[in-house]
Amino acid sequence: MELSITFTNQSLKYVQIYEEIKQAILSKRLQPHEQLPSKRTLAKTLDVSVHTIKEAYEQLLAEGYIYSKERSGYFIAPFEFEWEQQLKKQKHTTSHAIPATYDIKFDFNNGHVDKEAFPFSIWHKLLKKHFNMNSLTTSPWQGEDVLRKEIAHYVERSRGVICETSQVFVYSGTQSQLQALCHFFGTKIHVGLEEPGFKRVRATFQQCGLTTQAIPVDDLGITIPKKSIHMLYTTPAHQFPLGMVMAIERRAALLQWATSGATYIIEDDYDSEFRFKGLPIPSLAKMDQLQRVIYFGTFSKTLIPSLRISYMILPKSLVEDFVLFNQDQKSVVSKIDQLVLADFIAQGFFDKHLVKMRTIYRKKQQTLLTAINTHFSEEFQVIGEKSGLHIVVKLPTWLSEQQAIQLAQEVGINVYPCSTSYQQDSKDAMVILGYGGLSLGQIEEGIELLAAVWQSV
Secondary structure, eight states: OOOOOOOOSSSOHHHHHHHHHHHHHHTTSSOTTOBOOOHHHHHHHHTOOHHHHHHHHHHHHHTTSEEEETTTEEEEOOOOHHHHHHHHHTTTSOOOOOOOOOOOSEEOOTTOOOGGGSOHHHHHHHHHHHOSGGGSSOOOTTOOHHHHHHHHHHHHHHHOOOOOGGGEEEESSHHHHHHHHHHHHOTTOEEEEEESOOHHHHHHHHHTTOEEEEEEEETTEEOOOSSOOSEEEEOTTSOTTTOOOOOHHHHHHHHHHHHHTTOEEEEEOTTTTOBOSSSOOOOHHHHHTSSSEEEEEESTTTTOGGGOOEEEEOOHHHHHHHHHHTTTOOOOSOHHHHHHHHHHHHTTHHHHHHHHHHHHHHHHHHHHHHHHHHHSOTTSEEEOOSBSSEEEEEOOTTSOHHHHHHHHHHTTEEOEESGGGOSSOOSSOEEEEEOTTSOHHHHHHHHHHHHHHHTTO
16 A cells, blocks of 8 residues: 655645545545555655654544554555445535644743742742732732832842832732723734734733734844834843844834824733843833833742732832722732742842853753754854844745754754744744753753754755
């Protein structure tokens, strides 16, 4: 038996093999009890891995299209005529791709951090201190005053942002903060988003019914919008996903544009603590001192993502109306976690932890870049390595994003698409490599495996 399959970029290869064999069975091109080629033989014929064939056969087996005989192989299962009738009824419906399942050893997820470096003993000690009868009630919806005060002190000494405790609001992540702003401003406003940019931010605005406009980025960061908008979301310290740091002249021009047009800028400083090249660049909020800038910060990168504590700092001009609008809301963050974090910051543990993590992540990034320079050809270009916990790799013209992701998964590695960050099509094929959650050895081994499989195409 010979199977000829022309692969496309529409779905994973094992799914295409599964679909082709299934259709051949249902259309009776393959007869009941007819033997399928061995996994190794078909892998060689189709120029794919044996693992890819195994995935396709196992799916067919699970759905009853084929059966196996010990030491004999796989055979076409007999089926009743009604199956053919069902096929005719459904021939115009779209079949959904079945998600691949791979044994992942190395996950280059940009949202992962170094869990082993987390100060568990200190955190546990503070947790025991605050786990009592007094902390079992809910917090004020704005957040615990003690934590808001510590956050205000922290952003002043670390980012030069001077604000009062009343301007700080504690939330459970960027999306919850955005939702609060959307409800406050209403659905009639127009929002500008970086292109490319955070897909979850785009989804949040759209789910809240706001009109969004894609604002392209260039080498200096987000460009100055040409159309009038009410609010602009940007990541100037480390643009996501491309990683450029917004130049000081662009920051000044952006603030001037916002002031003249009475536009608010949401500055998401999601990982500004980790800058590895050059001096720290002033935040928009510092330059503006919170007149037109709404400042976002988070503890997901500096501590652990599961803590789910972020904060938003509003201009004074918005605080009174925002508080009045949300007066019937409840806190979305655990009171105990807030009290523990406040103590953690107040006692100096947070600053010490940051110093430690900067050293750890700098070593990890250096290991990553060295491994890429060692194992990859110059056709693979690194983008956005000046700060943050991820880089972007621009792929050669002969390797597509989807191809790179599937090949990586086949050798037990997760890398992530850059295309999902675009509202429009990207000209270049790029993947995102986060390194925060991997050890130095895992980074080296993972990059070596990626180089071998990507450069053998």
